[in-house]
Amino acid sequence: MRLHLTAVLILVAFLAGYPRPxxxxxxxxxxxxxxxxxxxxxxxxxxxxxxxxxxxxxxxxATGQLVLFNVLDPMARPRDCPHGDITSYADPALAPQGPGETVASWNIAQKNMTLTLTDGGYYCPQCKRKTLHFTHSGLWD
Structure with missing residues (x-):
């Protein structure tokens, strides 16, 4: 059975422990x-x-709630925050005081920036303390 060269390279990288995208x-x-x-x-x-x-x-x-917004189109308002300003959880005012373990990270080449969420110490919209923690729960497409 012949394997395609790309499949072989992916397998070698996986077995060698290289990170996969x-x-x-x-x-x-x-x-x-x-x-x-x-x-x-x-x-x-x-x-x-x-x-x-x-x-x-x-x-x-406007609502004091955690929402998801499109970093690539900041003028597009999410349904759950149609009229308010949004402060990113990457902003130091909401982010943890110290570095933590990375939970999720994404490189945006066209904006020359990387967005990263760590495991905790973010501002909680309910109790208003920096005790909100993020955990990785899967992938979507």
């Missing part, structure tokens, strides 16, 4: 010890839309 967007869940939770948040972009969509969590200033 993720095939799609990342699902994360947000939870706080106060009871607040948001399961399965689809971050970044998928195969079909990664050039125009990059979803990232933010805090809607």
């Amino acid at each position: 993720l095939p799609a967007g990342t699902l994360v869940s947000a939870a706080c010890s106060c009871g607040y939770s948001r399961p399965s948040l689809p971050l970044f972009g998928g195969f079909a839309n990664f050039k125009t969509v990059c979803l990232f969590p933010g805090l809607c200033q």
Whole structure:
């Protein structure tokens, strides 16, 4: 049985322990010890839309809720924050004080930036303390 050269190279890279690119967007869940939770948040972009969509969590200033907004199109308002300003969870005001373990990361070449979520210490919209933690929960496309 002959294997295609690309398949062989992928297999060799996998066996050698080299990191593989993720095939799609990342699902994360947000939870706080106060009871607040948001399961399965689809971050970044998928195969079909990664050039125009990059979803990232933010805090809607009008409602005080965690929302997902499109970093690549900041003028497009999410349904759950149609009229308010959104502060990104990458903003130091909402982000943890110290570095944590990376839960999700996405490079946006056209904006020369990388969006990263770590495992915790983010501003919680319910208790208003920096006790919100993100965990990786899967992939989406």
